[in-house]
Amino acid sequence: MVSTYPGARRTRSAARTAEEGIKDYIRTHRLRPGDLLPSESELCEAIECSRSSLREAVRTLSSLDVVEVRHGHGTFVSGLSLEPLLRGLLLRITLNPDRSLEHLRNVIDTREALDLHSAEEMSSHFAGRDMSEHWEIIERVRTIAAAGQTAVPEYVAFHQRLHAGLSNPLLQEMAGAFLRIHIDCLRLLELAPPRDFPDTIRAHTDLLRGLQAGDADAVRAAVRDHYIPLRQLPE
CATH class of the missing domain: 1.20.120 (Four Helix Bundle (Hemerythrin (Met), subunit A))
Known part of the structure; x- marks a missing residue:
């Protein structure tokens, strides 16, 4: 059962806002597939979100092939495949x-x-x-x-x-x-x-x-x- 606890709703909302913030960052900075995104701290500051919201957003966008996490190297714009x-x-x-x-x-x-x-x-x-x-x-x-x-x-x-x-x-x-x-x-x-x-x-x-x-x-x-x-x- 999906939790209806207000705190859970706020967490999901913050993560969704972070997702949109990352996509807007990619668009406004004209990043292309293979380009490196800023570090976690820099990206949090740029889109004004918490680290936890950013990490959840990155997990979601990774599953959608929008970004690719390469451990030890950073987060990159993915190939945006189907x-x-x-x-x-x-x-x-x-x-x-x-x-x-x-x-x-x-x-x-x-x-x-x-x-x-x-x-x-x-x-x-x-x-x-x-x-x-x-x-x-x-x-x-x-x-x-x-x-x-x-x-x-x-x-x-x-x-x-x-x-x-x-x-x-x-x-x-x-x-x-x-x-x-x-x-x-x-x-x-x-x-x-x-x-x-x-x-x-x-x-x-x-x-x-x-x-x-x-x-x-x-x-x-x-x-x-x-x-x-x-x-x-x-x-």
């Missing part, structure tokens, strides 16, 4: 078993929407380029499938190389995050990846051909074909 979003979504999906598959389908829909949205830019980016690495991955997937195994690392590598062609770094990160959520959900829910490899390989092959030809319509059609087997989840 890792907290990923962890939160995974918890949300797996917390309620009755709705886990529904939430997983939402993740798959989001992945498809991101890929469809990116089709135009990816087609322009890869048109006429050497995509031999992508073709090599497809061949490895084909070989692994012929042996009756799944090729999750190769699947991830393939999509990561495609996402690298996007100019929007947030879109790159979102696509990568939802890919990881999808893979981790299958593992946590103990669901086997789709084994309809011929269709999957065909869709990836069509996707690469569309990208090299700069044909966004062909890319979108291949994306839709790719997600059909991914939606084949148990009822």
Whole structure:
């Protein structure tokens, strides 16, 4: 049970104020990922908070990937990744078993929407380029499938190389995050990846051909074909 003792509420309020103070300090001083924050005493003075409130705020911001504590070196601005979003979504999906598959389908829909949205830019980016690495991955997937195994690392590598062609770094990160959520959900829910490899390989092959030809319509059609087997989840 969460304490409703007035002192506990004041402590939480002070820590929350310290959190906002640290974020404001990062903004106003234009700090970037990897930059060192002031010492504990200096930061307490700068944002006018107690050491205990500051330490609690730093713990919270560390869990949110806003700051990174390196013992013996100090507190740094973190990479500000989407890792907290990923962890939160995974918890949300797996917390309620009755709705886990529904939430997983939402993740798959989001992945498809991101890929469809990116089709135009990816087609322009890869048109006429050497995509031999992508073709090599497809061949490895084909070989692994012929042996009756799944090729999750190769699947991830393939999509990561495609996402690298996007100019929007947030879109790159979102696509990568939802890919990881999808893979981790299958593992946590103990669901086997789709084994309809011929269709999957065909869709990836069509996707690469569309990208090299700069044909966004062909890319979108291949994306839709790719997600059909991914939606084949148990009822």
